[in-house]
Amino acid sequence: MEPNEQPEKPFISKGADDFFINVYEIFRFIARFFREALRRPWEVKEFIHQCYMIGYKSLALISLTGFITGLVFTKQSRPSLAEFGATSWLPSLISIAVVRALAPLVTALICAGKVGSSIGAELASMKVTEQVDAMEVSAINPFKYLVVTRVLATTVCIPLLMCYTAVVGLAGSYLDVHLNEQTSLIAFIQKAFVNISFLDLGASLFKSTVFGFTIGIVSAYLGYNASQGTQGVGKAANVSVVVSMFLIFIEEIVIVQIVNSIR
Amino acid sequence: MKPFTPEIDFDNTVISIRGLYKSFGSNHVLRGVDLDVHKGENVVVLGRSGTGKSVLIKIIAGLLKPDAGTVNVLGLEVEHLDNQSLRELRMKVGFCFQNGALYDSMTVGENLAFPIIRNQPKVRSAQRAKLVDVVLDAVGLSNTIDQMPSELSGGQRKRIGIARTLILRPDIMLYDEPTAGLDPITCTEINNLINEVQRRFNTSSIIITHDLTCAKVTGDNIAVMKEGQFIRQGNFDTVFATGDDLIKEFYDYNFIQ
Ligand SMILES: Nc1ncnc2c1ncn2[C@@H]1O[C@H](COP(=O)(O)OP(=O)(O)OP(=O)(O)O)[C@@H](O)[C@H]1O
Ligand SMILES: [Mg+2]
Numbered sequence: 398m399e400p401n402e403q404p405e406k407p408f409i410s411k412g413a414d415d416f417f418i419n420v421y422e423i424f425r426f427i428a429r430f431f432r433e434a435l436r437r438p439w440e441v442k443e444f445i446h447q448c449y450m451i452g453y454k455s456l457a458l459i460s461l462t463g464f465i466t467g468l469v470f471t472k473q474s475r476p477s478l479a480e481f482g483a484t485s486w487l488p489s490l491i492s493i494a495v496v497r498a499l500a501p502l503v504t505a506l507i508c509a510g511k512v513g514s515s516i517g518a519e520l521a522s523m524k525v526t527e528q529v530d531a532m533e534v535s536a537i538n539p540f541k542y543l544v545v546t547r548v549l550a551t552t553v554c555i556p557l558l559m560c561y562t563a564v565v566g567l568a569g570s571y572l573d574v575h576l577n578e579q580t581s582l583i584a585f586i587q588k589a590f591v592n593i594s595f596l597d598l599g600a601s602l603f604k605s606t607v608f609g610f611t612i613g614i615v616s617a618y619l620g621y622n623a624s625q626g627t628q629g630v631g632k633a634a635n636v637s638v639v640v641s642m643f644l645i646f647i648e649e650i651v652i653v654q655i656v657n658s659i660r
Numbered sequence: 661m662k663p664f665t666p667e668i669d670f671d672n673t674v675i676s677i678r679g680l681y682k683s684f685g686s687n688h689v690l691r692g693v694d695l696d697v698h699k700g701e702n703v704v705v706l707g708r709s710g711t712g713k714s715v716l717i718k719i720i721a722g723l724l725k726p727d728a729g730t731v732n733v734l735g736l737e738v739e740h741l742d743n744q745s746l747r748e749l750r751m752k753v754g755f756c757f758q759n760g761a762l763y764d765s766m767t768v769g770e771n772l773a774f775p776i777i778r779n780q781p782k783v784r785s786a787q788r789a790k791l792v793d794v795v796l797d798a799v800g801l802s803n804t805i806d807q808m809p810s811e812l813s814g815g816q817r818k819r820i821g822i823a824r825t826l827i828l829r830p831d832i833m834l835y836d837e838p839t840a841g842l843d844p845i846t847c848t849e850i851n852n853l854i855n856e857v858q859r860r861f862n863t864s865s866i867i868i869t870h871d872l873t874c875a876k877v878t879g880d881n882i883a884v885m886k887e888g889q890f891i892r893q894g895n896f897d898t899v900f901a902t903g904d905d906l907i908k909e910f911y912d913y914n915f916i917q
Contacts, residue, residue, distance in 0.1 A: 523763075531761035534721045535775040535828065536750040542778075 426618050430548055433541045443546045451512050451547070452554035456561070459507055463562035466503055467495060467569030475577065484578055485588070491570045492589035493597070500563035501601045502649060505608035508555055509641040513616040516547050517637030520620025521630040529621070544621055548613035555609030556602050563601075600656040607648055612641045661896045662855075665700065665880050667862070672699040674832055674864045675720060680729035682715055689715050691888035693729070697832075702858055702865045704879030706872075711885050713868040714758070717834040720866070721755050722746055734831065751779060754825035754863075758836045760817035762809035762824070769805040772796065772824050779828065795823040798860065799853060815846035822853065826861060833857060833865040839874045851877040 407414045471491050478484050520543060523529050532539040567589060574580050580588075616637035623629040675697040682690040689712035697703045707713050718724045720731055722738050731738045736749055762771050772792045776783055783791075796802045799819040809817060818838060825833065838854060839847040851874050857863055858878075867878055875882055876896050883893045892899050 526759065526764075527757045527761040528763055530718075530723055531755070531757055531763070531824075533723060534750055534753070534755040535779070535824075536747045537775065537778045 422622070423618055426621075427614060429540065430545060430614065433538070434545045434549065436541075440542055440546050443542060444549055447546045447550035448554055451508075451550045452558060455508060455511055455554075455558060458511060459504060459558055459562055460565050462503055462507055463500070463565035464569040466499055467491065467566030468573050469569075470494060470499065470566075471570040471573040475573075487574055487578070488570070488580065488585050488588035489592045491574075492567060493592055495563050495566045495570070496593055496597050496601055500559050500566055501604045501608065502645070503566075504555060504559045504562045504605060505612070505645045506642060508551070508558065508609070509612050509645060510638055512551060513612045513637040513641045514634040516551075516613065516616040517620040518630055518634035520544070520547075520617060521623030521633035522627075524621060524623045525625055525627065525629055540621075544617045548610065548617055551613030552606055552609040555612065556605040559601060559605040596656070596660060600652065604649065604652050607652065608645050611644050611648065615641045615644065661876060662702075662879060665702075665858070667700040667859070668880060669699040673697065674699050674734055675866070676730075676732040677720075678730050678732075680716070680719065680731065681727045682712070682719060682724065683727055689888055690719075690726075693885075693888070693890060695883060695890065697864050697866060699864050700858070700862065702854070702867060702878050702880045704867045704869060704875040704882045705885055706869060706875050706882060707885035708870060712888050713885060714836055716885075717755070717836060717866055717868060720834060721753055722750065751828050752830050753832045753834065754828065754830035756818070756821050756825050756833065756835045756838060758840065759814070760809070760821035762812075762817055762820055764809045766809075767805070768796075768801075768807050768809065768812070768820055771809065771820065772827055775824065775828050791827055795826045798826060798857070799823040800849075815842050815850065818842075818850060819853065822857070826857065829861065831863060833863045835865060835867045835869075837868055837870070839869060839871045844873075847871065847874065848877075850874075854878045 409417075471487060474490060475484060475487065478486055478490070520529075523543065529539045529543070532542065571580075571582065571585050574585060575582075616633075619633045619637050619640070623633045673696050675695065677693055677695040680690050680693040681688075693716060695703070695705075695716075705713050705716065715724060719726050720733060720738065722741070725739060733749060734752060736745065738746070738749070741749060762768075763774065766774065769792055772795060773788050776788050776791060792805070793802065796805060799822055801816060801819055801823070804812060804816065804820070809820070812820065822833075822835075822838075833854075835854065838850050842850065854865065854867060855878055858865060865878075867874070869875055879896060881893065882896055882899050883890045884899060885891070
């Protein structure tokens with residue numbers, strides 16, 4: 398009963414076949430994620446540990462980027478508003494920009510770079526050094542322990558980080574507005590929040606949740622399915638970042654369209 | 661040659677493989693493998709690199725699915741088990757990876773405790789520490805308990821890998837190239853450890869190797885693999901007494917190195 402010797406002929410072309418097989422595999426991976434995430438027992442301890450690694454350890458970088466983004470954006474917007482003598486609109490302009498667009502995007506892109514690459518590399522190196530197989534043979538479910546915890550952690554942490562980025566970004570903006578227009582903190586806050594609706598906040602939280610899930614699932618998929626060898630590790634890290642960022646932009650466009658049609 | 665091991669129970673077959681085939685695309689790795697392992701027996705699988713030895717034991721452990729054939733381990737058909745039964749079976753089958761496969765984010769002690777924490781959550785920490793001490797002592801590395809895997813040598817990693825496998829008290833041990841890449845003295849230590857594990861923990865084993873010394877010292881039964889099939893089986897002397905070119909080639913190849 399020797400399996401037949403003929404090499405299989407591709408359906409469309411080799412590249413197209415590989416692409417569709419990959420898409421199919423990713424959807425199976427996502428389906429498996431939901432199946433395993435819902436099944437007890439839950440890996441609470443490892444989940445908290447991952448939240449610490451993913452969320453807390455990103456705070457320093459996020460603080461710096463968020464603060465600078467707010468500050469620079471304010472500085473650069475001032476001349477245009479000054480032409481109309483409308484610099485008093487700065488706080489509300491900036492807050493809309495930060496809450497609707499900048500905070501979710503900056504957070505997601507920074508995390509795609511920092512968290513995505515580290516999840517991709519970590520899982521890939523566990524895979525190629527057979528640590529994943531080692532868990533499997535000692536009757537531990539590596540998908541649950543490694544993948545589910547990390548994807549859940551990015552999905553939960555990135556919206557939280559987004560809120561934090563927004564606050565830090567507005568703080569950066571306030572610093573600049575305070576130094577130039579001598580606006581008080583209370584006045585700044587009043588002006589900043591007058592135009593922010595629950596829809597804005599909700600849409601940004603939703604967007605960040607989607608971004609977080611994307612970063613987690615993409616980098617976990619690539620790491621968990623890394624090909625043999627050490628160069629697979631570097632490749633998994635690299636491709637995780639590129640693919641996550643690409644998908645984040647696509648999702649951003651789609652979600653903005655949907656939200657604007659509701660508004 | 662290894663002296664006859666009286667503990668082997670030839671009426672009790674713990675692993676029985678019949679007509680096993682496995683291909684990766686057009687690469688036909690296993691082409692009709694038959695193998696029996698009896699209780700208490702060390703079976704050595706000898707073969708050149710890339711002949712599919714690792715694939716064979718990965719199928720036994722349920723990490724890979726065969727294309728055709730049956731794999732019966734401790735009376736169960738591995739292929740057809742549901743998740744729960746496969747989990748239970750895996751606790752009884754220990755797998756030692758080629759490079760130890762230690763979890764490199766954990767210390768040696770945590771590596772050893774991990775399978776117990778996950779599989780036997782009711783075991784209290786004091787008792788767990790005792791179990792860790794016992795297996796660490798069995799592999800002679802009690803002093804490394806707080807070290808990270810990256811601080812260990814290749815031979816130490818393998819021994820810790822063996823200890824981590826032993827901690828669940830398996831009935832069957834699968835060793836993937838336990839002596840590859842080690843100096844002769846460390847090889848001897850590992851070979852002795854394999855025999856000691858066989859006696860002390862009363863295990864049946866499959867030992868994969870291309871090291872003839874290891875085969876000679878640890879094997880009760882030796883199976884030589886070539887191009888995805890076993891071309892000869894028996895004890896060391898019967899396998900190598902033949903004038904068969906294939907065997908001779910393997911023998912010479914090993915000793916020239
Ligand atoms: N997951 C896999 N996907 C595709 N091919 C594989 C896979 N695992 C093994 N192979 C192929 O199967 C063949 C046998 O591999 P295997 O690892 O069993 O060799 P081996 O006998 O253990 O060799 P070594 O002594 O070098 O460890 C190789 O040609 C390898 O390329
Ligand atoms: Mg191998």
